[in-house]
Amino acid sequence: MRVATKGEIWERIVGCAAVVEAIAATETAFYVEGHFKFSAGGCCDTYLDIGAVLDNPARRQVIAKELLGMIVEYLKLDQFYGVIGIESWGNELAAEMVQQATAQGLSLKVITAKKSNRDFCFDESDAEMIRGQNWIIVDDVLTTGRSIILVGEKVALLGGKPRCAAVVAMRSESLQTLLELGLLTTFTLVHAPAIVHGDDCLDCVSGRAHDPIPGHG
Ligand SMILES: [Zn+2]
DSSP, X not given: OXXXXXHHHHHHSEEOHHHHHXXXXXXXXXXXXXXXXXXXXXXXXXXXXXXXXXXXXHHHHHHHHHHHHXXXXXXXXXXXXXXXXXXXXXXXXXXXXXXXXXXXXXOOEEEEEEEETTXXXXXXXXXXXXXXXXXXXXXXXESSSHHHHHHXXXXXXXXXXXXXXXXXXXXXXXXXXXXXXGGSEEEEEEEOOOXXXXXXXXXXXXXXXXXXXXXXX
16 A cells, blocks of 8 residues: 655646645545455545545535535526435535535525445435435545435435535546436536456456555554
8 A cells, every 4th residue: 555645646636726725634644555445346546535534624614615616606506405415424515515505595405315235225204305306416435426326316216306416526537437427417526536446356356455444444
């Protein structure tokens, strides 16, 4: 494993200046090269611990403000009923976004898509709220797009309309992922490129062990 230097971060993570600055200001190792396995399946050559960036309330406020601003640039917020935050950092961002929107006089609901056994679920009262309404889905990082697709499908099944997704960092450069996400307009603040492998991961084939996820023991 190798931790990227601050200089490399400026080169490799590009996009919204305020967010790149917030990422670079993070004290702990959050951008590491290695051979990492996702819980959802597949491997990746870099690990971006966006939780380490968002763990700081001031940085979280800045990033939520940028997410909100990015959506407002293209869509009218009053056409949405609320924001669905994906556990475990998307929901923190969603709560912060709705708080900032409320301060601007906009009324938005906020609900959490809870992690459950490699899938997502909603509390019963939240599930009832979803029907017939337009929703924004928020997550921290998009790598394979799997979480956003799963949550979008759940929302549609409950009779709601998943109109757009907003993420802090897009990691995948795979056209396939973007095509699969075609059902949703996806907004991204920064690009943090990573090479994502499926079952054909060469490191796995050659027997290279997986590196521990930083900050997870
Ligand atoms: Zn692998």
